[in-house]
Amino acid sequence: MSDNVTGNIKTQLPVPSNWPEDIAYLNDLTYSAAVTSEQRTALGRTTTDLEGHARITAEQIATTQSRARIRIISDPKHPAHKQRGLFTASDLPPDSFILLYQGHVHTNSLSDTNSKSDYDLSLDRLLDLSVDACSSGNESRFCNDYRGITERPNAEFRDCFIQVPSEKRAGGSKWERRVGIFVLSAGNAGLRKKGIREGEEVCVSYGKQYWESRKVVAGFRKDAEMLRVATAALEL
Numbered sequence: 001m002s003d004n005v006t007g008n009i010k011t012q013l014p015v016p017s018n019w020p021e022d023i024a025y026l027n028d029l030t031y032s033a034a035v036t037s038e039q040r041t042a043l044g045r046t047t048t049d050l051e052g053h054a055r056i057t058a059e060q061i062a063t064t065q066s067r068a069r070i071r072i073i074s075d076p077k078h079p080a081h082k083q084r085g086l087f088t089a090s091d092l093p094p095d096s097f098i099l100l101y102q103g104h105v106h107t108n109s110l111s112d113t114n115s116k117s118d119y120d121l122s123l124d125r126l127l128d129l130s131v132d133a134c135s136s137g138n139e140s141r142f143c144n145d146y147r148g149i150t151e152r153p154n155a156e157f158r159d160c161f162i163q164v165p166s167e168k169r170a171g172g173s174k175w176e177r178r179v180g181i182f183v184l185s186a187g188n189a190g191l192r193k194k195g196i197r198e199g200e201e202v203c204v205s206y207g208k209q210y211w212e213s214r215k216v217v218a219g220f221r222k223d224a225e226m227l228r229v230a231t232a233a234l235e236l
């Protein structure tokens with residue numbers, strides 16, 4: 001087994017500043033009992049299947065907190081005022097890896113899904129698995145949608161792989177599927193060639209569907225504030 005493999009498993013980052021007390025801080029994914037061993041196996045890949053995907057090293061995981069920090073948003077004009085956001089702790093060039101999206105992996109069946117979660121992200125559509133960071137996760141759960149904050153997103157969710165030990169695989173390791181947050185590429189015109197500067201907020205696009213479904217949930221809950229925020233996000 002290589003050092004990388006051991007390192008990925010043993011990387012224990014300290015609970016970061018501004019972490020909420022009622023949420024468990026995770027160093028790796030946890031799995032619902034409903035996730036089958038076949039689904040777990042299918043999340044693993046041999047090196048030949050990894051074409052086009054970033055391979056995240058143990059060192060990149062261990063240095064997460066030198067790139068990403070949580071801040072409580074004090075600007076009253078920010079649409080997530082008094083909530084938390086994800087900010088960079090150093091200058092990050094285009095396409096660089098920021099951090100992994102940690103949380104609880106669950107199947108997309110109704111009984112295994114927390115319909116109230118604002119932190120649920122698809123992990124693998126074909127396998128019908130998602131990662132929910134509602135009750136446990138890492139800094140990534142605080143990444144806000146760009147609408148009302150910046151003109152456009154500066155980061156995105158991307159599929160990636162990390163190396164984990166496997167007694168069954170030759171070489172004693174396998175590559176396992178994760179979702180990470182990455183700085184957007186520079187773009188053909190090079191408009192984003194500066195990447196993200198130290199101290200800037202990391203913002204992705206949740207997609208219109210996220211805000212549409214929040215509008216529906218707000219209607220069910222008769223939550224006027226939630227409806228206002230979702231409507232405002234959709235108007236931008």
Ligand SMILES: C[S@@+](CC[C@H](N)C(=O)[O-])C[C@H]1O[C@@H](n2cnc3c(N)ncnc32)[C@H](O)[C@@H]1O
Pocket residue numbers: 079080083084085118119141142143144145146147148149229233
């Ligand atoms: C995944 S959480 C992001 C972290 C959140 N700010 C927190 O402190 O837990 C998603 C929630 O953050 C808020 N949020 C994220 N982006 C927003 C935006 N652009 N405008 C308004 N609210 C936003 C909404 O309440 C949304 O449901």
